[in-house]
Amino acid sequence: MLFDALTLGLGYNASLVTLGATALGIAAGVTGTFLYLRKRALVSDAISHATLPGVALAFIVAVALGGDGRSLPVLLLGSAISAGLGLLAVQWLATRTRLTEDAAIGAVLSVFFGLGIVLLTVIQTLATAGQAGLEDFLLGSTAGMLRSEALLIAVGGALTLALTLILRRPMLMTAFDPAHAGAMGVNLNRTDIAMMGLVMAVTVVGLKIVGLILIVALLIIPPVAARFWSDRADRVVLLSGLIGGASGWIGAAISASAADVPTGPVIVLVAFVLFSLSFFLAPGRGVMAAALNAFAFRRRVHLRQGLLSLAHGQPIYESLTLRLLHRQGYAGRDGVPTDAGCAAAARARLDEERWAVVRADPSLELAAARYDGLTPLQEVLTADQVAEIDSRRARPEAAT
Amino acid sequence: MVLVPKLAAESGRPVRLPEPAAAFAVRGLTVSYGQKPAVFSVDMNVPEGSMTGIIGPNGAGKSTLLKAALGLQSALAGGATAFGRPVAEVRDRIAYVPQRASVDWDFPTRVIDVVEMGLYRDVGLLGRFRPRHRAKATDALARVGMTDFAGRQIGQLSGGQQQRVFLARALAQSADLYLLDEPFAGVDAATEKAIIAVLKGLKDEGKTVVAVHHDLSTVTAYFDRVLLLNVRKIAEGPVGEAFTAETLREAYGGRLVTAEVPGLVAAV
Numbered sequence: 008m009l010f011d012a013l014t015l016g017l018g019y020n021a022s023l024v025t026l027g028a029t030a031l032g033i034a035a036g037v038t039g040t041f042l043y044l045r046k047r048a049l050v051s052d053a054i055s056h057a058t059l060p061g062v063a064l065a066f067i068v069a070v071a072l073g074g075d076g077r078s079l080p081v082l083l084l085g086s087a088i089s090a091g092l093g094l095l096a097v098q099w100l101a102t103r104t105r106l107t108e109d110a111a112i113g114a115v116l117s118v119f120f121g122l123g124i125v126l127l128t129v130i131q132t133l134a135t136a137g138q139a140g141l142e143d144f145l146l147g148s149t150a151g152m153l154r155s156e157a158l159l160i161a162v163g164g165a166l167t168l169a170l171t172l173i174l175r176r177p178m179l180m181t182a183f184d185p186a187h188a189g190a191m192g193v194n195l196n197r198t199d200i201a202m203m204g205l206v207m208a209v210t211v212v213g214l215k216i217v218g219l220i221l222i223v224a225l226l227i228i229p230p231v232a233a234r235f236w237s238d239r240a241d242r243v244v245l246l247s248g249l250i251g252g253a254s255g256w257i258g259a260a261i262s263a264s265a266a267d268v269p270t271g272p273v274i275v276l277v278a279f280v281l282f283s284l285s286f287f288l289a290p291g292r293g294v295m296a297a298a299l300n301a302f303a304f305r306r307r308v309h310l311r312q313g314l315l316s317l318a319h320g321q322p323i324y325e326s327l328t329l330r331l332l333h334r335q336g337y338a339g340r341d342g343v344p345t346d347a348g349c350a351a352a353a354r355a356r357l358d359e360e361r362w363a364v365v366r367a368d369p370s371l372e373l374a375a376a377r378y379d380g381l382t383p384l385q386e387v388l389t390a391d392q393v394a395e396i397d398s399r400r401a402r403p404e405a406a407t
Numbered sequence: 408m409v410l411v412p413k414l415a416a417e418s419g420r421p422v423r424l425p426e427p428a429a430a431f432a433v434r435g436l437t438v439s440y441g442q443k444p445a446v447f448s449v450d451m452n453v454p455e456g457s458m459t460g461i462i463g464p465n466g467a468g469k470s471t472l473l474k475a476a477l478g479l480q481s482a483l484a485g486g487a488t489a490f491g492r493p494v495a496e497v498r499d500r501i502a503y504v505p506q507r508a509s510v511d512w513d514f515p516t517r518v519i520d521v522v523e524m525g526l527y528r529d530v531g532l533l534g535r536f537r538p539r540h541r542a543k544a545t546d547a548l549a550r551v552g553m554t555d556f557a558g559r560q561i562g563q564l565s566g567g568q569q570q571r572v573f574l575a576r577a578l579a580q581s582a583d584l585y586l587l588d589e590p591f592a593g594v595d596a597a598t599e600k601a602i603i604a605v606l607k608g609l610k611d612e613g614k615t616v617v618a619v620h621h622d623l624s625t626v627t628a629y630f631d632r633v634l635l636l637n638v639r640k641i642a643e644g645p646v647g648e649a650f651t652a653e654t655l656r657e658a659y660g661g662r663l664v665t666a667e668v669p670g671l672v673a674a675v
Contacts, residue, residue: 044514176532180524184510187576189479190503190586191527192495238560240515376565 012260021263023157024149027164028216028255028274032225034164035209036251038171039226040233040244041202044182050097050203051226053112055210055219057093058086059123062144062214063130070133077140079156079215086144086219087211093119094203147218147271149259156215163212168248171205178202179240216259217271224275225251232282235289250285254278306331307381311355313337317344318356358383364396430455430584430615431476435485438468438475445471448485449640453632455490456613458606460620460630462650464659467637469619470506470588477503477586489584499528502582504573506589512562518572519557522547525579547578550608552601567598574602585609587618591625603629626650 015022042048065085070076093115100111127141140148171178177198180188189195206226213222233246258274290296313328314337323329323342332338337348344352361384366375377387385393433451437444446468453459461469474480476487477494489497502525522544523536530540548554551571561569570590577585585606591599606616606629620626626633626646633650635641641658642649 046511173533176527176530180527183514183516183521183524184505186474186479186505186509187503187524188527190477190498190501190505191525191580192498193527234515238515239517239520243515376568 009260009264012264013257017260017263020152021259023154024152024216024263024270025256025259027152027157027160028149028259028270029252030161030164030255031209031213031216032229032251032253032255032274032278033248034168034171034251035213035222035225036229036233036247036249036254037168037244038202038205038209039251040230040240040247041171041175041178041182042206042226043230043234044179044240044243045199045202046182047108047203048223048227049109049112050094051206051210052223053097053116053119054090054094054203054207055222056116056123057096057119058090058210058214058219059120059144060126061085061087061089061123062141063123063126064089066130066141067126067133079153079159082141082144083159083211083214086214087207089119090207090210094207098203143218144214145218145220146269147214147216147221149216149262149270152215160212160215163208167205167208167212170201170208174198174201174205175244183240216255217274221271221275224278225254228275228278228282229254232278232285235285235292238291250278250281254281304381310335311381314348314352314355315359317348318352360400361393361396364400429453429488429491430457431487431489431586431617433472433476433485433487436472436475436482436487437484438471438480438482444483444638446475446636447639449636451634451640451643453615453617455615456610457632458610458616458618458630459632459634460618460626460646461634461636462620462623462626462658463636463641465621467658469636472636473503473586473588473617473619477501500583502577502580502585504577504585504587504590507566507570507573507592512564512569514561516561517557518553518559518561518564519544519548521561521572522575522579525576528580543579543581544575547575548572550578550605551575565595567594570594571598571601574605578605582614584615585617587616589619589621591620591622623655 011017012021012025015025039048039051042051062082062085065082066076068085069078069081074081096115097108097111100106100114101108104111106114130141177188177193178201180191180193181195181198185195188198209226210219210222213225217225229247229251230243232250233243236246237243254274254277258277259270261277262268262270262273285293287294288296309325309328310331313323313325313332316323316328317332317338323332329338329340329342332342332344332348333340335348335351336345337351338344362375362378365371365384365388366378368375374387384396388396429452431451431453433449436446436449436451438446445466449468449472451472461472463469471480475482487494489501494501523540525547526536526540526543529543530536545554545557548557551574553568553571553575556564556568556572561572564572570593574587574590577587587606590602590606594602606618609616618630620629627650630646632644633646634643635649635654635658637658637660642651642654
């Protein structure tokens with residue numbers, strides 16, 4: 008069943024939803040990365056909550072004009088307008104008053120959301136036919152999604168993605184070093200507004216599938232998860248798009264293959280699972296890698312210290328050091344060095360002496376900066392450089 | 408003040424020789440935070456090919472002066488020109504090195520990526536990175552002795568190395584005017600030497616260098632001109648004339664700073 012859903016074999020509607028959710032996930036992941044790197048992730052929460060009064064007002068206006076209140080383009084247009092107003096309000100409060108951005112976000116988010124809820128209640132009491140369904144924008148609903156709606160979401164997501172990729176350089180430069188970017192002629196204000204506009208577009212596009220309360224998760228979780236895997240911004244952007252897209256795809260498939268499981272929340276939960284995997288398993292920045300690295304580092308330090316002690320004929324007291332030496336075959340249980348141990352100790356001592364020469368020479372400052380007491384000099388300098396160091400080590404008076 | 412000789416053309420009308428445009432000029436610049444001016448009505452003239460230090464106590468508005476001149480901070484009055492034209496029109500010829508502390512060094516970017524950001528005006532919004540761009544970036548890294556670190560994440564660098572990367576990003580721009588904000592703050596002795604060598608090399612090529620600087624003991628060794636600033640301009644000119652015990656006392660408000668400066672002690 009889940010396999011059918013994943014391979015789009017579960018009927019027309021489910022396939023539409025899955026493709027729409029994937030497009031949305033990719034767009035949200037990529038756009039969200041720039042927001043995250045600019046350290047303004049929470050602004051997206053204000054933007055998304057500010058869509059609600061727009062949705063409600065668009066419905067009221069459409070019905071009053073005798074149109075179809077549930078037309079998705081109309082509702083999305085309304086949501087975009089009120090989200091834009093909310094964004095302007097946050098910007099204005101943060102830059103023109105003494106309120107900080109987090110306070111501005113809190114104020115705008117709650118006021119707009121409150122207004123939206125009131126308007127929804129008003130609509131319910133209007134008792135016109137077809138008012139049902141607006142609450143779906145809170146948490147998203149994909150039941151009975153129309154082809155035109157799925158197309159709107161996919162095209163909107165693709166457009167947003169394209170614009171984000173076009174603006175990637177100024178957005179990255181502004182996120183990393185706004186002062187330098189500004190001096191290079193990047194218009195900081197316009198870049199920030201464009202970035203927020205793109206986030207707004209993703210939010211509006213995602214209202215139908217994920218809903219306004221959870222869309223922020225799709226904007227933030229993928230980039231944060233992707234950050235664990237790479238130290239390069241371009242790769243973080245790419246990975247974030249992949250993680251977002253995978254969340255949309257798998258989440259929509261799960262929700263299609265099980266009865267009564269809401270799509271939006273499942274998509275967010277899938278994103279969270281991907282985040283957790285990254286958090287624990289990613290090499291380098293992941294929790295497990297960090298623990299393993301710390302453990303390996305500890306062992307290397309103990310082994311090195313033990314070898315240097317052997318080289319200098321000093322006794323070893325630490326049991327971990329003794330155990331490591333024994334396990335490597337460098338010493339007996341009593342700490343008496345084996346032949347291999349003597350050789351390794353001599354190597355460690357030689358390396359230490361070479362490093363001493365390097366660290367005493369200002370012209371080798373860059374190499375000396377890599378001294379950590381563990382890395383053999385051969386891994387830092389070329390063979391001829393090491394030979395030159397050795398010649399100086401042999402004749403200390405010639406070094407000066 | 409440069410006196411421009413007046414010549415008469417054959418038509419009899421006086422002809423003004425074009426005044427040698429200053430590489431960097433600030434006119435009546437005032438910047439304020441709230442109601443408190445940080446920089447008040449400052450004029451500054453930096454001749455081409457000179458090396459100028461902007462000196463002053465903490466809170467004197469040194470960094471603010473540079474930021475406002477570059478349009479990074481809105482000015483209440485006044486503005487800046489470079490090579491006789493508004494700064495905004497000649498950004499191609501200006502390289503700016505902000506304070507190292509202004510950046511999040513955990514940002515997912517490698518050393519070479521940072522240097523390549525200096526090529527943005529070359530490459531453009533959508534242009535491709537070509538081999539000649541790569542060559543420029545690696546050459547700039549080599550000039551600050553950081554070739555071996557090209558692939559490192561910037562957070563793994565020491566403070567001095569980070570400053571070198573910032574300088575390399577500016578070098579990649581191949582600008583004519585270099586504005587540096589505290590390039591020697593928190594760097595090791597070797598880096599300070601390397602940076603000053605690069606800056607002096609730029610000057611020898613005829614480029615213009617302006618640096619915010621706080622270490623009084625090295626001013627005479629590093630710069631040929633100074634601007635002494637404490638919200639207002641205290642003194643400006645060649646180091647020998649403007650950097651004296653008297654101007655220092657005025658800038659630093661009577662605090663005992665002259666003892667820090669070799670050669671000035673006798674004058675106190």
